[in-house]
Structure formats: C-alpha cells, structure tokens
Amino acid sequence: MADEKQVSLGDLLILDDDQAWLTRLGRAMEQRGFGVHLVSSAAEARAKLTQVSPHYAVVDMRLEDGNGLEIVPLLRAARDDVRIVMLTGYGNIATAVEAVKKGAVDYLSKPADADEIFAALTAREQSKPSPPENPMSADRVRWEHIQRVFELCDRNVSETARRLNMHRRTLQRILAKRAPR
Numbered sequence: 001m002a003d004e005k006q007v008s009l010g011d012l013l014i015l016d017d018d019q020a021w022l023t024r025l026g027r028a029m030e031q032r033g034f035g036v037h038l039v040s041s042a043a044e045a046r047a048k049l050t051q052v053s054p055h056y057a058v059v060d061m062r063l064e065d066g067n068g069l070e071i072v073p074l075l076r077a078a079r080d081d082v083r084i085v086m087l088t089g090y091g092n093i094a095t096a097v098e099a100v101k102k103g104a105v106d107y108l109s110k111p112a113d114a115d116e117i118f119a120a121l122t123a124r125e126q127s128k129p130s131p132p133e134n135p136m137s138a139d140r141v142r143w144e145h146i147q148r149v150f151e152l153c154d155r156n157v158s159e160t161a162r163r164l165n166m167h168r169r170t171l172q173r174i175l176a177k178r179a180p181r
Helices: 019-031 042-048 072-078 093-102 114-122 138-152 157-164 168-176
Strands: 010-015 034-039 056-060 083-088 106-109
Touching (some): 010 019, 019 034, 072 093, 083 114, 157 168
Parallel strands (some): 010 056, 083 106
C-alpha cells in the first residue's frame, strides 16, 4: 500500500469489467500516488460518482452492462477538469474520436501497461504525444476507414457497402475478421 508520507496525486476512478486486470492496475496506480476507487460496471460507476468527484479516470470502452462512453459525460458533470483515459481491446478511429469529443484526454488500446496509462493521465495539456513506435499498416488504415464508415451508417451493412462501393458479402467478411496489425 502507499506510504503515508507520499503526496497524493488525487482520486482516480478505474472502471473495467475484467476483475483481475482491474485489481492489478489499481495496485499499480496506488503505488504511483493516486487514491484509487475500483468499479467493475457502469451501474457501480454511476453510484460511485454520487460519492466521489475523481480528478482522474480510466474507463474501459466495452462493459458487460453498457458502454464506457456513457460514463464520460457523468465524470465531466462530477468534475469539469477530470482527466479521462479510455481503454479498449477493440480500438478503432471512430470510437477514439467519439471518446475525445465527449471529453477523454487520451485513448489507449489494450493491453496498455500502467506506465502508459500513468503517462496519459499526467501529461501536460500542451505536450505533444511522441510519434508511435509502430505506426498503423496500410491494411490497418483501410480497416479503420471501413469501421468508421460502418459506425457512421449506424452499423448498417448494406448502406456501408453501398457507400464504400463494395459488395455486401465482401464487407461482411471484412467485418467478421479481426483488425490487421
């Protein structure tokens, strides 16, 4: 646990439905000086926000009882200067843009380690992120574009295929596959 003399960086709410990962990240952030509050569902997060106004938050995108994006405005309502980092194992550009529009300061793909999350939470407002070590491949950029159009078409396969000038079955095969690296 944290040393009594250590200066607290403030309250940190961590929302993730993977209990083992939630516990590990909570311990790691506690060691870095945060007052940690762990919640594993959107409902728990809503209840916790009636008691605590965290300075920081780490929110998983996909939850068993909802979407982490729904929690971002609630965090902003509890504290307007909260620094929110969104995490997801299913990252795409459309959801990253949506997260930032709603108030997240960063968006990280899982598996993100505690150092990456800490750096994102504590980064200065004006600091520019360093260029990626492994930029996206052309296949990944194509996949991201298809995902974005699919989201903009309200996940309607036929409409997305029409707008991309692509056969519907081809699009369905692409959507069924995992994202390329």
